Amino acid sequence: MTSQQQKRRNVRRRIFYLKRAAALGTVILLTGILALLLLSCMADKSTEPAAQKTQAGQPRPANAAMPVSRGEAPAAPTVPTVQNVPDGWKQIDLSESALREGTLVLVNNQIAFDDSIPETVTVYDQKDGSYLVKDIYLSVTQETMDALNEWMDAFAAETGIRDVNIVAGWRSFQDQTGLYENAVSNRGQAYADAYIALPGHSEHHTGLAVDLDTYDVESGASGGFDGEEDYAWAVEHAWEFGFIQRYPEAKSEITGINFESWHFRYVGLPHAYVMRSENLCLEEYIDYLRGYPFSGRHLNVTCFDNNYEIYFCPKDQVVVPSSGDYRVSGNNVDGFIVVIELP
Numbered sequence: 001m002t003s004q005q006q007k008r009r010n011v012r013r014r015i016f017y018l019k020r021a022a023a024l025g026t027v028i029l030l031t032g033i034l035a036l037l038l039l040s041c042m043a044d045k046s047t048e049p050a051a052q053k054t055q056a057g058q059p060r061p062a063n064a065a066m067p068v069s070r071g072e073a074p075a076a077p078t079v080p081t082v083q084n085v086p087d088g089w090k091q092i093d094l095s096e097s098a099l100r101e102g103t104l105v106l107v108n109n110q111i112a113f114d115d116s117i118p119e120t121v122t123v124y125d126q127k128d129g130s131y132l133v134k135d136i137y138l139s140v141t142q143e144t145m146d147a148l149n150e151w152m153d154a155f156a157a158e159t160g161i162r163d164v165n166i167v168a169g170w171r172s173f174q175d176q177t178g179l180y181e182n183a184v185s186n187r188g189q190a191y192a193d194a195y196i197a198l199p200g201h202s203e204h205h206t207g208l209a210v211d212l213d214t215y216d217v218e219s220g221a222s223g224g225f226d227g228e229e230d231y232a233w234a235v236e237h238a239w240e241f242g243f244i245q246r247y248p249e250a251k252s253e254i255t256g257i258n259f260e261s262w263h264f265r266y267v268g269l270p271h272a273y274v275m276r277s278e279n280l281c282l283e284e285y286i287d288y289l290r291g292y293p294f295s296g297r298h299l300n301v302t303c304f305d306n307n308y309e310i311y312f313c314p315k316d317q318v319v320v321p322s323s324g325d326y327r328v329s330g331n332n333v334d335g336f337i338v339v340i341e342l343p
């Protein structure tokens with residue numbers, strides 16, 4: 001082979017290798033672009049604003065369109081602005097005190113109810129004949145009152161029992177102080193700490209809690225309320241009327257209060273239903289709802305043939321539908337829970 005031939009052969013070999021490298025480069029580049037496209041597609045999906053379907057698979061109402069960016073310059077905001085509020089939704093400004101309003105306010109040994117006084121009505125004035133009340137002053141919120149009537153009416157209709165006595169409802173800070181001090185001096189510090197909340201930390205300050213007892217009209221004796229035998233129906237069906245047995249035995253580590261068979265808390269529907277079906281106490285439920293933020297997947301619940309959409313908004317970033325009915329409750333900690341009843 002001449003040196004000329006050798007050179008040509010070397011050139012041909014170099015061209016062959018260059019072509020192969022170029023082809024390999026193109027394949028790598030194309031794979032990279034494809035991977036990037038796939039990733040951006042997945043990221044879009046994960047930031048969808050709301051669950052787009054109800055549990056029954058119906059499309060969301062027209063007021064829940066995808067977000068669009070709006071051209072106008074924003075006015076100086078008084079609260080942090082929620083980015084890209086979708087069409088059909090609006091941001092609302094709720095005061096700090098609204099955090100302590102609504103049926104989902106959480107009050108326990110760590111979280112105080114501040115010194116708010118809720119609006120209440122007296123049970124004696126509005127109760128039906130299916131149960132009793134300790135005195136003419138005992139009061140609860142209007143929603144609690146209505147649900148209590150329905151619950152006790154259903155219980156009496158089912159069992160014929162009409163001796164349930166409501167012995168506690170809304171309680172002032174002063175009353176709670178007296179109760180705590182009495183418990184310490186009569187039954188000791190350990191009992192008081194296990195059963196009696198410190199002033200400011202009782203659910204009874206909210207007007208959403210009731211204590212049940214039984215009352216023998218003939219003997220005038222109080223029988224307590226253990227929620228067993230004849231009274232088991234009232235406990236079993238409480239959720240249907242929006243009540244929960246607030247301090248279950250299995251949750252006392254979380255609630256910080258020993259089992260109280262007599263203490264019921266009104267949270268309303270569909271919350272009582274979800275708490276029951278998911279086996280969550282109120283502390284756990286409030287946490288659970290943080291997993292359904294407005295910006296993410298919403299919780300869709302069907303209860304008694306009604307469809308609900310539930311989501312959590314951090315305080316100062318509350319977004320609600322711009323039309324139609326919705327309910328908002330503060331959680332007394334860090335945000336609000338919105339419930340929409342779907343058509």
Ligand SMILES: [Zn+2]
Pocket residue numbers: 168204209210211262263264
């Ligand atoms: Zn109580």
